[in-house]
Amino acid sequence: MEPEGPPESESSEKAFFSQQEDDEEEEDEEEPKEPEETVPLNPLLQPALTGDVEGLQTIFEDPENPHHDQAMQLLLEEDIVGRNLLYAACMAGQSDVIKALAKYGVNLNEKTTRGYTLLHCAAAWGRLETLKALVELDVDIEALNFREERARDVAARYSQTECVEFLDWAEARLALKKYIAKVSGAVTDTEKGPGKLFKEDKNTILTACRVKNEWLETNLEASINEIFEQKQQLEDIVTPIFTKMATPRHVKSGKSVA
Structure with a gap:
């Protein structure tokens, strides 16, 4: 069975993101070449490359x-x-071009034949502001390419330090968001849970989730450590309640009659 892709060096992998691909087929130099047809230039290309949003x-x-x-x-x-x-x-x-074009309903998570997304591309090229724009547009930061790499991994491979740091931060925020959603879902659907959740405990958890959501919305510049601290605080509130909920309650037996 052949490998999914040919072995590639760092330079050839970088060439994957170049605007022009090398022709894989060798031509016979002795054979006369047919006149090449002129391919019309895509009218969107120039404004897209120059940032001409109005155009x-x-x-x-x-x-x-x-x-x-x-x-x-x-x-x-x-x-x-x-x-x-x-x-x-x-x-x-x-x-700005990415933000403008996103309004027309394009799929920002679309993958190339090798599984690369726009986020992978921006990470490889070290386009920090573009990464930020894509994350604001809620792209999938956990998408994997054919190497099973996230955009963060691609940035690390090309030593794009600022991009690595930003994507680590974005993943930390995502982890907290996912935990909040998971906990909220478990609380609002206790019938599928292992035991009964008291109203007081339910309110405690939902309030804590709401507070953490508000914190995320109002602390956009929070550090990774601060985000981890918020997640840990929520876990410290939620874990004992869920543990108590999962613990079988012992029913006191009545006194035996002589």
Whole structure:
């Protein structure tokens, strides 16, 4: 069975994110070449690479624009490895372009043929502001490429230190969000749980979850350690209650009659 992908060096892996792919087929130099047809330039490419948000919006929103009807098709047009113009915008670090195009309902979690997402691309190129924009747009930061790597792992492989730090921070926030959601779900669906949850305990947990959610919303600059502390505090409140809930209650037996 052949491996999923050919062995690649760091340089060749980096070339995966370049705008032009090398032709894999060798041509016979002695054979005369056919005249190459001129491929029309995608009209979205220039504004996407230069950050011309207004130009892009004109194409998408002005019915009089000659490319209006094909705007989405042009945006999602893919190259040989499955990258569309959003990838070009990521490579160029055009965060505003990504935000603008996201409004037209594109899938920001779409993967290339090798499983790379926009987040992987921005991480490899060290585009910190683009990473931030994508995370704000709620992309999947846990998505894996064909190497089973998250975007954070790709950033680390290319020594993009700031990107690694940011994605570690984003993953810490996600972990707290997921724990809050898990706990809230368990409390509101106690019939599937191992035991009965007292009303007082239920209110205690729901209040703690609400407080932590509010903390996340109001402390956007909190450090990773501070986020971990908040998660630990919530666990310290929730764990004893769930433990008590799962512990069988001993019913006192009545006195035996002589």
